[in-house]
Amino acid sequence: MKKKITLLFILIAGLTNAQQKSTGIIALGTNMTANMTLNNANSLVTLTLVGPNDRWFAVQFGSFAGGMQAASDVVYWNGTTLVDAVHVGIGVAPTTDSTNNWTLVTNTNNVPATGQRTLVYTRPFSTGDSNDYTFNFANNTLDIALAKHQSASFTMANHGSSSSNRGVSLDVSLVLGIDDFSLNAASIYPNPSKGNFTITTKTFLKSVDVYSINGALIKSYKVEDSSENVEFNISDLPSGVYLLELKNDSEKTWKKVIIE
Missing domain, CATH: 2.60.40 (Immunoglobulin-like)
Structure with a gap:
């Protein structure tokens, strides 16, 4: 970590x-x-x-x-x-x-x-x-x-x-930067965005869950490929602040995204 x-x-x-x-x-x-x-x-x-x-x-x-x-x-x-x-x-x-x-x-x-x-x-x-x-x-x-x-x-x-x-x-x-291979080191850009963004990691994602700022689960995605750069599109959601739960085989972490 x-x-x-x-x-x-x-x-x-x-x-x-x-x-x-x-x-x-x-x-x-x-x-x-x-x-x-x-x-x-x-x-x-x-x-x-x-x-x-x-x-x-x-x-x-x-x-x-x-x-x-x-x-x-x-x-x-x-x-x-x-x-x-x-x-x-x-x-x-x-x-x-x-x-x-x-x-x-x-x-x-x-x-x-x-x-x-x-x-x-x-x-x-x-x-x-x-x-x-x-x-x-x-x-x-x-x-x-x-x-x-x-x-x-x-x-x-x-x-x-x-x-x-x-x-x-x-x-x-x-x-x-001691260990960049943790999910904690994942980055999301651009952020804020219109709902189109890229998640960059040095580990491989397995799934991404989208939550409202109040903690309600909105969407779940399975990541099929093994790329370190995964593109997502949640532009169908209303403008606001959302939480992403990133998961791989051994850990999970939270990131905040803003849709304008």
Whole structure:
């Protein structure tokens, strides 16, 4: 089972497989999530960023007191690529770095099912660029903030006053990934969605039960294939919050999904 334990305990125990730390999937307002994973074996950070497909969206990360702080590291999707930039301050568009140190892994257009885009990029812990935040595997927290355009547009402009378009700094725990083969490590994306989503695990699902937030069983599904990525469609259910009970041969876990 995946456990939250300290780096000190891992080092004392002498385990060699604790090579990764992750923020887990962080909900950053409506239709936007982020996950940053630090791999100490190759000194790479992997950013998985999900956001609306019809406008720019950005994530600021590092160590800072609040969002849009000058000189802090930021990346944003401009409709074509992930831009590596640095904040200048409130009311001014970020300045693009001379070198983009993020390397594309996957770029998935999820339209029309969800109206979202899923980006996966990697970058070295340290790039040698003074504008880039240097990740330290020994750190236990990471500051995260978000912004996205208030309407459908890729022109850099004010994101508006709505809290769904911007977010205050989140002090996120970096948790050691000791055993990613537990159902507890399963992820669901996009979430929120219109009812179409994918469950990703490193174990094989046997069944998925859908419950109302009040605990009433609504639907049961048997998983016939042995894929680690299982697609589900519950778009026929009303908008709201639902609980999923995931089961394999030896364990079960609960996940929350939101249908918009």
